[in-house]
Amino acid sequence: MNAMMLSDYDVFLFHEGSLQQAYQFMGSHVRKDSRGTYTEFCVWAPNARSVSLAGSFNDWKSAGYELQKWNREGLWAVRVDGDLTGETYKYEITTLSGERKLKSDPYGFASEKRPQTASIVYELEGFQWSDEEWLEKRSGSSIYDKPMFIYEVHAGTWKKKDGKFLSYKELARELIPYVKEHGFTHIELLPVTEHPFDRSWGYQSTGYYSPTSRYGEPHELMGFIDECHRNDIGVILDWVPGHFCKDAHGLYQFDGSFAYEYGEERDRENYTWGTANFDLGKGEVRSFLISNARFWMEMYHIDGFRIDAVANIIYWANQGQQSPNEGAIGFLKKLNQAVFEYDSSILMIAEDSTDWPQVTSPVHYGGLGFNYKWNMGWMNDVLDYMETPPEKRKDGHSLMTFSLLYAFSENYVLPFSHDEVVHGKKSLLDKMPGDYWQKFAQYRLLLGFMCAHPGKKLLFMGSELAPFSEWKDLEELDWHLMNYDFHHKFNSYFKDLVHLYKGAEALYELDHQSGGFEWIDVNNSEQQIFSFIRRGKKENDHLVVICNFSPIVYHGYKVGVPHADSYREIWNSDAGKYGGSDQVNPAPLSVHHETYHGKAGSVVMTIPPYGAVYLKPDYGRGE
Incomplete structure (x- = not known):
């Protein structure tokens, strides 16, 4: 030798x-x-x-x-x-x-x-x-x-088979179609470097060059990544x-x-x-x-x-x-x-x-x-606001607006990660105050607001099922929840929301430029309503977003909008098919050409309780 x-x-x-x-x-x-x-x-x-x-x-x-x-x-x-x-x-x-x-x-x-x-x-x-x-x-x-919407995954507890970990091969067969169905663009794997203790989740590693053998051999991990790429999913x-x-x-x-x-x-x-x-x-x-x-x-x-x-x-x-x-x-x-x-x-x-x-x-x-x-500041502020009882939210109004003072100082990802749903912090759904219906309504609102806010997105696995329990790091996700009506409807809501996000250039093209965002009404703390505009690169490509963080329905609500002939509601988190009270705006909203909220026109609409609404302009159709 x-x-x-x-x-x-x-x-x-x-x-x-x-x-x-x-x-x-x-x-x-x-x-x-x-x-x-x-x-x-x-x-x-x-x-x-x-x-x-x-x-x-x-x-x-x-x-x-x-x-x-x-x-x-x-x-x-x-x-x-x-x-x-x-x-x-x-x-x-x-x-x-x-x-x-x-x-x-x-x-x-x-x-x-x-x-x-x-x-x-x-x-x-x-x-x-x-x-x-x-x-x-x-x-x-x-x-x-x-668009970038990341699905954060702990491979050992996403799903199990007979109480055992899925292999890299099994994850390729089951996780990739699931991720694709839900519209995620990337999978983020909690550390898969070799580690001795399951409950360290991979964060305390011994083998930086060795993918953990819990799920198979290195070539099998390569196969998983290769299959992700073949399905247009980044890793x-x-x-x-x-x-x-x-x-x-x-x-x-x-x-x-x-x-x-x-x-x-x-x-x-x-x-x-x-x-x-x-x-x-x-x-x-x-x-x-x-x-x-x-x-x-x-x-x-x-x-x-x-x-x-x-x-x-x-x-x-x-x-x-x-x-x-x-x-x-x-x-x-x-x-x-x-x-x-x-x-x-x-x-x-x-x-x-x-x-x-x-x-x-x-x-x-x-x-x-x-x-x-x-963007840890955005995450902490938004969750603090959401956990505040609605009757007291007007005192924390700035928690929802402060992030826009620095949103374009860095390139941000908006994270609702595993750290927010473990160690007694409760699941995202259970952080919401109120009764059963109100929790789901506010959770839909939260994710609707997240998708409209500048920045790329990240969600920890299982949050798309709306679990009441926080992440159990020795068990698989609560897949049985899909047998329950409200959880099933929420999952449909989430899939539709992500696919809408990916198809709406105004929600992501100018994520990192101040020209991609404009407040309509930033000061309505009494009614807890935030309205703003997201813009894309093309001229006149924009969406109007209205988010109501109170349980009150507002009929005949007037909102300032940019010039257009009319607006169509393309998203409403309160739609009945998602478990909402169905306070929607089915007909086109005519634009009244008078200055309001500092904008060229206005529309009069219904604002749903705990609701996120997206409006898309129509041009050339007349009032």
Whole structure:
């Protein structure tokens, strides 16, 4: 057995923090040359006394399988004769203090199924992709002026079969048609990197290069993504580059020292989550994570990343006063630059709860370099307002209007994510005050308002069923609810709403430009009615939106509108077929050509209780 030959330039980039394809030589790889077939292993363990290879191929006895230390910075490598595909292995590391550790491969492409923790030699090449048309379409268009409605999914609890997880293959057969039927444009997968504990939902990972074996093999995940693309569905990976779990076989104290994490306890220990923070200023850690993003794009054709806990990254987590972490901020900028240099059509979405400026501005303009950011402020304000009893909502009127003061300062996604329906927060439906009917009416209103508000959209799985119970992270969704009339009608409502949203350019083409939104009446706190205009790119392409957050029906209500001959009601959340009281406007609404609400004309209409109404202009038909 001889150590592999490494490119001096790649080694330099790896330690410097700029290597974008470290997975090409780190980890395990089966190679062939004129001398035959062999398997190479390479690992970074800067403070190890020695590193050996133990696995199923040597009866877990590492003697004779020692890795050679390649350089003083701590790269270790070995070449083993033969094709070891399918064999399990770990690195046996002897620390400077003489302690022996068995560690899974940080760059391992596959892992044993929990509770086993070894890595598996796995060749990713050989999968036959058939998504060329999707990739070409993605690269040739911009998402900014397209509809985007993301379905956030935890693969382990979307649906189960005989109490067990669906496999990647089964998810492809069942989840993709469901997502397509409901009109979602993207699936966002809660982290599918390998993780030891089911209830961490994937956020505490040990295998950043290894899709979890809970649902099948890596090629089967590729098959799922390929099938998504064949059905015009993008796939976003929830990704956690800020911190990692501390299980003994993982990255924590990998070689007896703090190789991947900060050396100082106050910086390293993430007490909130029981994890360790990556040292994002260290070159080898940067190469590990930036290469990991490139890996998912190149090898799995991932369409984007939702970056978890950006606030924890950009600020030092465990200091009494928040101060910027310049090393981590530099990492985020370098990450985003690397991603967009590889593919400018990738989604880089920051889950950021701070007011850090220019999160979605390019790095060369002084920004962090993301192209989207979750609008956590909008989500918190809107849910606070909705949870307020209707008779008190007039005092919180600004909760619904404040977001428009900053809606165009970043490129936003409006999220109703898993975080809002767990840990006693209640489901979205159950957050609504009032009786059974009122809860459903207000939930329909909430989503009608969401679809009309500037920004792309995200909804956590199951919310389209209107469950009363919050997410149960060990059980499947409440599919039995479709046997109940109001839940069935709500599901129909949601599907129709998403399809309408996707077909109405005015609701998305100018999401990130102030010209795409205009208030009609922003001050009607007494009646709790908000009216505004959404505009598309084409001249006169607009919708008038009226949302009533009170339980009162208003007949003969006058609303200012732009010039047109008449308006048609194309959406009413109170329609009887959706479970509403059917206070609709079936006939065209004639425009009275007099200035009202500062607009050129007005219409007189019925405003439904807890209702969202969309009006579309007609031209050339006369009054």
